[in-house]
Amino acid sequence: MTGKGTTVFDCNVIQLPRIQNRAGNITPVENGLNIPFDVKRIYYLYDIPSDASRASHGHKELQQVIIAASGSFEVSLSDGINKKIIQLNRPYVGIHIQPGIWRDITNFSSGAICLVLASLPYNEADYLREYQNFLSFKGL
Secondary structure, eight states: OOSTTOOGGGOEEEEOOOBOOTTOOBOOOOBTTTBSSOOOEEEEEOSOOTTOOEEEEEESSOOEEEEEEESOEEEEEEOSSOEEEEEEOOTTEEEEEOTTOEEEEEOOOTTOEEEEEESSOOOGGGEEOSHHHHHHHHTO
């Protein structure tokens, strides 16, 4: 599956389960159940200055779910025509980003942790790091 025909409207906020307990809450994350793909890679961003921007790229095939494990930040999505901004600030809510979508992550709160679940292992050839190359990939 490639993201040439995907739009920002294919990227949806997903609610993850939240099991509340007086001793603390837990959110299980399970392949194919509450994550719409098999997770092949997990990483997280932290100690990010509030004025920094992360991501600023697209992917040809990779899908991601991005979660604010702590704090808050904004995820800006573009398909080359349409734009969408999602603020993430709850550890049981994520955004499912389809392939073929440009993303920027900004406005990090102090102590924010950005958790990323990816459908594929790291592969530099899957990245679209220049916006003009992204638009060409999309046929725009």
